[in-house]
Amino acid sequence: MPLLPLAEAQAHVLAACAPLHPSAVRLGDALGLVASVPITAESSVPPFDNSAMDGYAVRASDTVSAPCELTELGTLAAGASSDVVVGPGQALRIMTGAPLPAGADAIVMVELTEPGSSPGTVRIAEEVQLGTSVRRAGSDIAAGDVVLAKGTVLTPGVLGVLASLGASRAPCHRRPRVGVLSTGDELVAPGEPLGPGQIRDANRPMLLALVAQAGCTPVDLGIVRDDRTALVEAVSNGVEGCDALVTSGGVSVGDFDLAKAVLDELGEMRWMQIAIRPAKPFAFGVVGGVPVFGLPGNPVSSLVSFELLARPGLRALMGHAEVHRQQVPAVADVGFERDPDGKTHFVRVRSSVEADGRVHVAPVSGQGSHQLAAMAGADALVVLPDGDGVNAGAEVAALLLG
Numbered sequence: 001m002p003l004l005p006l007a008e009a010q011a012h013v014l015a016a017c018a019p020l021h022p023s024a025v026r027l028g029d030a031l032g033l034v035a036s037v038p039i040t041a042e043s044s045v046p047p048f049d050n051s052a053m054d055g056y057a058v059r060a061s062d063t064v065s066a067p068c069e070l071t072e073l074g075t076l077a078a079g080a081s082s083d084v085v086v087g088p089g090q091a092l093r094i095m096t097g098a099p100l101p102a103g104a105d106a107i108v109m110v111e112l113t114e115p116g117s118s119p120g121t122v123r124i125a126e127e128v129q130l131g132t133s134v135r136r137a138g139s140d141i142a143a144g145d146v147v148l149a150k151g152t153v154l155t156p157g158v159l160g161v162l163a164s165l166g167a168s169r170a171p172c173h174r175r176p177r178v179g180v181l182s183t184g185d186e187l188v189a190p191g192e193p194l195g196p197g198q199i200r201d202a203n204r205p206m207l208l209a210l211v212a213q214a215g216c217t218p219v220d221l222g223i224v225r226d227d228r229t230a231l232v233e234a235v236s237n238g239v240e241g242c243d244a245l246v247t248s249g250g251v252s253v254g255d256f257d258l259a260k261a262v263l264d265e266l267g268e269m270r271w272m273q274i275a276i277r278p279a280k281p282f283a284f285g286v287v288g289g290v291p292v293f294g295l296p297g298n299p300v301s302s303l304v305s306f307e308l309l310a311r312p313g314l315r316a317l318m319g320h321a322e323v324h325r326q327q328v329p330a331v332a333d334v335g336f337e338r339d340p341d342g343k344t345h346f347v348r349v350r351s352s353v354e355a356d357g358r359v360h361v362a363p364v365s366g367q368g369s370h371q372l373a374a375m376a377g378a379d380a381l382v383v384l385p386d387g388d389g390v391n392a393g394a395e396v397a398a399l400l401l402g
């Protein structure tokens, strides 16, 4: 089978991952989701002119002769309202956020005031300009403004904006439920003894966490034996209750790669050999209308395959425009050696921003596709194009993880 360029495999995945149907999601559940329509403000924020400081509401023209003394009218707290009109020579003590009283056109902050020479007066130390420390109605958001473009990611700040407008829900693409299952007779769940030839199932907890980190809801579908009936049942159940499925194991060319046969039977799968290392074998297809990502079993390959192929697909289901990990230029602190083999290598590296302000990278020790412990210390992947590698000091491209 000819090796497929990574970009082609990614395009193939993305073509089958349209954003999920929009729905009105409660703000508390919407972090990281994507707005499905533009959102227009129906009201202004703040809704009224108010004070930006604790101080005194005054007429700016009264302070021209500062230092000067004004007559105190009382106090206005945030959340209160008052019919008091601030006339010439008068001042109303006011708290941050309280509405600007009629007649006043500026705030003198409390630090520029002190008690006047007689009771009921306040001494103003400096002149203030018209509008000083006044927050105008609509100066944050004006009614009619488009506050969120379609495609905006609902960050904590954006959720705050929606709440400031009185929204309790946001129209967005709902969060995908993503089923994760491991395949293989050799896999043993935690708590069970390890028999001869058996290993622990490292991939499932790792992939469940990667799914959550991608912003989706992980659904644990367990370990499935290399058994036709068990696989058919697990995959059928999975696609019924989930918006996407991530499997690991059984996509290479081994004799017992039943997953392949079963997935082919259930849906439209494409089995790929991608021109990358690690994570060459990869399967993708649609089973019962649900995208299925078949990742290789080797844990490091599984993780890299998830990052390069499954995560972009899941992000596309969420409606994200940016689906790939951020790629930044970085300085290779040591030489990255390799031999030409027709593949792009993804080297697991540790990155840091150094005194020169640039990102520097060095490989973690242990680059074997079974060496998950070494991978766990990496926070980026260096994209090393086919060829002989690069010398220390060269600029390389790094994909930032996490």
Ligand code: AMP
Pocket (backbone or CB within 6 Å): 182, 183, 184, 186, 187, 199, 200, 201, 202, 203, 204, 248, 249, 250, 251, 252, 254, 296, 297, 298, 299
């Ligand atoms: P496979 O892709 O099924 O041929 O598996 C390739 C290698 O990955 C084998 O050494 C498997 O034992 C190992 N492997 C498969 N699934 C897992 C898993 N869930 N956790 C840890 N290792 C695994």
Ligand code: MG
Pocket (backbone or CB within 6 Å): 183, 184, 185, 249, 250, 297
């Ligand atoms: Mg297997």
